[in-house]
Amino acid sequence: MVEIIYPDGSKEEYADSVQVKELLGKLPRSISKKAVAARIAGVICDLDHKIAEGGDFSVITVDEPEGLDILRHSASHLMALAVQELFPETSFAIGPSIKDGFYYDFLLERNFTPEDLEAIEKKMRELLKTGDLQFIREVISKEEALELFSSRSQQFKVELINEIQDDTVSIYKLGSFTDLCRGPHIPDIKMLKHFKLLSLAGAYWRGDEKREMLQRVYGTVFFSADELKEELDRREEAKKRDHRKLGPQLGLFDIKEEAGGGLAFWYPKGFILRELVEGFWKKEHRDNGYEMIMTPHIARSELWKRSGHYDYYKENMFIINSSEGQEFVLKPMNCPGHILVYKSHLHSYRDLPVRYAELGTVYRNERSGTLHGLLRVRGFTQDDAHIFCTPEQLDEEVDKCFDLAHHILTTFGFHEYTVELSAHDPANMDKYAGSPEEWQMAESALLKAIEKRDIPFKKIAGEAVFYGPKIDLKLIDAIGRGWQATTIQFDFNLPRRFNVQYVDSEGKKEYVYMIHRALLGSIERFIGTLTEHYAGLFPLWLAPEQVRIIPVGKDFHEYALQCAEKMKKAGIRAECDLREERLGFRIRECELQKVPYAAVCGGDESENGTLDVRSKSKGRVGSKKIEQLIAELVDEVDRKA
RNA sequence: GCUGGUGUAGCUCAGCUGGUAGAGCAACGCAUUCGUAAUGCGUAGGUCAACGGUUCGAUCCCGUUCACCAGCUCCA
Numbered sequence: 128m129v130e131i132i133y134p135d136g137s138k139e140e141y142a143d144s145v146q147v148k149e150l151l152g153k154l155p156r157s158i159s160k161k162a163v164a165a166r167i168a169g170v171i172c173d174l175d176h177k178i179a180e181g182g183d184f185s186v187i188t189v190d191e192p193e194g195l196d197i198l199r200h201s202a203s204h205l206m207a208l209a210v211q212e213l214f215p216e217t218s219f220a221i222g223p224s225i226k227d228g229f230y231y232d233f234l235l236e237r238n239f240t241p242e243d244l245e246a247i248e249k250k251m252r253e254l255l256k257t258g259d260l261q262f263i264r265e266v267i268s269k270e271e272a273l274e275l276f277s278s279r280s281q282q283f284k285v286e287l288i289n290e291i292q293d294d295t296v297s298i299y300k301l302g303s304f305t306d307l308c309r310g311p312h313i314p315d316i317k318m319l320k321h322f323k324l325l326s327l328a329g330a331y332w333r334g335d336e337k338r339e340m341l342q343r344v345y346g347t348v349f350f351s352a353d354e355l356k357e358e359l360d361r362r363e364e365a366k367k368r369d370h371r372k373l374g375p376q377l378g379l380f381d382i383k384e385e386a387g388g389g390l391a392f393w394y395p396k397g398f399i400l401r402e403l404v405e406g407f408w409k410k411e412h413r414d415n416g417y418e419m420i421m422t423p424h425i426a427r428s429e430l431w432k433r434s435g436h437y438d439y440y441k442e443n444m445f446i447i448n449s450s451e452g453q454e455f456v457l458k459p460m461n462c463p464g465h466i467l468v469y470k471s472h473l474h475s476y477r478d479l480p481v482r483y484a485e486l487g488t489v490y491r492n493e494r495s496g497t498l499h500g501l502l503r504v505r506g507f508t509q510d511d512a513h514i515f516c517t518p519e520q521l522d523e524e525v526d527k528c529f530d531l532a533h534h535i536l537t538t539f540g541f542h543e544y545t546v547e548l549s550a551h552d553p554a555n556m557d558k559y560a561g562s563p564e565e566w567q568m569a570e571s572a573l574l575k576a577i578e579k580r581d582i583p584f585k586k587i588a589g590e591a592v593f594y595g596p597k598i599d600l601k602l603i604d605a606i607g608r609g610w611q612a613t614t615i616q617f618d619f620n621l622p623r624r625f626n627v628q629y630v631d632s633e634g635k636k637e638y639v640y641m642i643h644r645a646l647l648g649s650i651e652r653f654i655g656t657l658t659e660h661y662a663g664l665f666p667l668w669l670a671p672e673q674v675r676i677i678p679v680g681k682d683f684h685e686y687a688l689q690c691a692e693k694m695k696k697a698g699i700r701a702e703c704d705l706r707e708e709r710l711g712f713r714i715r716e717c718e719l720q721k722v723p724y725a726a727v728c729g730g731d732e733s734e735n736g737t738l739d740v741r742s743k744s745k746g747r748v749g750s751k752k753i754e755q756l757i758a759e760l761v762d763e764v765d766r767k768a
Numbered sequence: 769g770c771u772g773g774u775g776u777a778g779c780u781c782a783g784c785u786g787g788u789a790g791a792g793c794a795a796c797g798c799a800u801u802c803g804u805a806a807u808g809c810g811u812a813g814g815u816c817a818a819c820g821g822u823u824c825g826a827u828c829c830c831g832u833u834c835a836c837c838a839g840c841u842c843c844a
Contacts, residue, residue: 238772328839329771336841340771343839371836376779384817384835439844494769494842495835503843592844620844679803707801715805729803741804 130181131167144177150184161188163197163318164311173264174314189350199224201262201313202322202348203231208304209250210344213243219306220283220332220341227358228347232330234283239327239342247344248324254302255319262312263300272296272307283332321355322348364606370658371500377663377721379671380501380654389498389505391651396671399700401650403669404657405486408510408535408647415531417484417512422464424488428454433624434463443491461487462618462643465513466625469639474629479639480516480524486650487511501655508650514642515627518568521640525572525615529580532600532613532646538767539657540666543603544612545583548573550596552589560594561619569617569640570596594620604660612653615644664721664743668764674701675722676738677713679729686733690726690753697757698764718743726756
């Protein structure tokens with residue numbers, strides 16, 4: 128007897144096992160026709176699955192994220208089938224669905240070329256057209272599975288099967304391709320129509336750099352052509368926003384091969400942008416109870432031995448030898464320096480919290496393959512601060528960090544972000560610095576701050592590093608991508624290594640609670656992020672060049688210069704384009720340089736004291752009195768709109 | 769660091785199987801003095817990423833290094 132409970136609460140009993148497909152008829156057609164898979168008593172299964180035990184029944188449709196996952200996972204099987212037909216010697220690793228699509232990892236002698244990618248895609252389309260392909264699920268014993276896959280020399284599958292605890296495993300057949308797979312899969316292969324293979328890459332088996340390097344093929348698939356097009360457009364749009372291209376194009380920043388990877392050069396306009404970001408940051412920090420300090424770029428190795436970095440972090444540090452045999456370290460972090468400043472005198476509990484902030488430039492010897500534009504560099508300026516406080520002040524300090532981060536990030540135009548809380552693993556307390564009570568308090572302070580704000584967050588137990596729990600904030604940009612920015616971390620390690628203490632109300636010395644935080648993360652990465660978020664068209668208050676004045680001809684150069692002078696007096700960054708080029712040419716360049724406003728002047732304007740204004744975002748907006756224009760610009764800058 | 773790909777003028781890119789290179793844009797010069805996204809003509813510009821090897825001869829073939837790209841790994 129099988130009892131099925133439908134989503135609307137109605138129940139039905141079947142004498143024997145029943146196929147999911149038969150139950151679909153009981154659902155509204157608007158839902159059943161969109162079904163991809165089903166859920167019975169919380170377990171997901173294929174639509175042709177025979178249900179032997181009853182429970183709550185519902186379907187997974189094309190409208191749900193799970194439905195898309197299933198589609199993508201199925202696409203990876205189709206791709207594997209195509210690869211098997213084209214390259215029969217292939218060993219198959221894994222082929223999951225991922226955030227924007229799917230991939231499959233293969234091991235074969237041949238190195239895939241871009242032409243192979245096209246050939247695989249073509250083969251997939253052929254397979255789709257034959258029309259008679261479908262996923263067939265079978266459950267077999269582990270022994271049978273081992274025999275099956277080892278007879279086909281599929282060593283990765285054998286390895287996976289050996290790690291499965293159950294006595295039986297499920298396999299899925301799609302044409303001649305048989306895969307170890309939990310499923311479920313789509314009921315109709317035609318659903319895979321809207322796919323596209325995207326790229327080739329290398330990937331280690333099980334992400335372990337000591338094991339085989341596999342060839343990974345990425346692709347994506349959607350239920351509709353429109354959605355696929357949208358995703359491909361989004362990728363195009365992302366390319367256009369690439370800060371590595373926009374940086375040099377707009378005269379902001381670049382990386383120079385002559386200097387080495389991961390080292391940024393700031394051009395004049397980029398420096399203005401950087402100054403604006405830093406200036407705003409400094410003002411907000413002063414207003415929020417931080418004191419600015421500055422610590423040296425290099426320090427004796429002994430300091431880094433005491434902090435522990437010399438032992439744990441040496442691979443990432445640049446080490447310098449002096450001619451007198453003294454060894455120095457180019458600072459990879461600011462914390463030890465801040466601690467030395469804190470320890471310059473004895474602190475009473477009445478002094479706390481102490482908040483030291485520094486735009487501290489650090490250097491880390493990152494592995495060459497990890498470098499990426501301004502987002503991952505070897506030299507960068509952290510917008511760093513360390514807060515030294517008592518246990519009683521914890522909650523409030525974390526909360527204030529959050530407030531400040533929120534204020535600063537939203538002012539820069541990031542209104543959405545997600546939060547990740549990296550917590551300890553209770554089963555593994557040995558590896559952590561600090562006591563369980565301290566971890567408890569710290570994590571609760573972080574959690575309270577998140578929950579108070581009702582923002583989406585993930586808590587990941589065991590993700591914390593040994594010295595303390597942390598929260599990371601990920602900005603969501605204009606086209607929905609996430610960018611690492613704020614981090615708020617506890618440190619139970621350094622206060623002990625450096626004896627960072629305060630005198631409590633009873634005259635006893637206690638260790639401080641130390642919070643390490645960076646709101647923007649690093650100035651470099653943040654400006655890279657900003658550039659992509661705004662696609663180079665920065666809001667007026669951040670635009671390096673705010674207005675470009677373009678006189679139609681030589682006779683009006685004088686007037687243009689006068690207008691620019693007035694604007695500069697009002698704090699507007701205005702330039703004149705006095706080149707003897709046609710107006711259209713200069714307007715075009717102004718557009719390509721993404722200057723927010725162009726102001727054209729000729730006879731009419733010089734007689735009336737006006738400028739003909741053209742906005743980058745809105746096009747030509749018409750003539751305005753110079754005083755009025757200045758007032759409007761100043762207002763727009765003040766509002767940081 | 770690993771796998772694969774790439775490196776030609778300031779930028780974007782051509783250059784068949786080895787015989788030392790070309791276009792467009794930009795720059796510069798001349799003419800044009802122009803009203804909202806490219807005026808015309810001309811000139812100049814290259815150790816073909818660097819170093820080594822094979823060859824009579826290398827941008828091209830081989831090796832090493834550097835940088836960049838897609839990933840993996842890393843980010844105590």
